Amino acid sequence: MQTMALMRDQLPSNAVWAPFGISRFAFPMVASAVVLGGHVRVGMEDNF
Secondary structure (H helix, E strand, O other): OHHHHHHHHOOOOOOOOOOOOOHHHHHHHHHHHHHHOOOOOOOHHHOO
């Protein structure tokens, strides 16, 4: 989550962002995004 927070801090304050994870890494990315104030998208079509 620290790496994601660092990357988020590099964005403009009004940026809309969402991470993605593949396979078993999808849920940790979703959870980190929620904690850090990002947006969440879940589904196979989002991971290709």
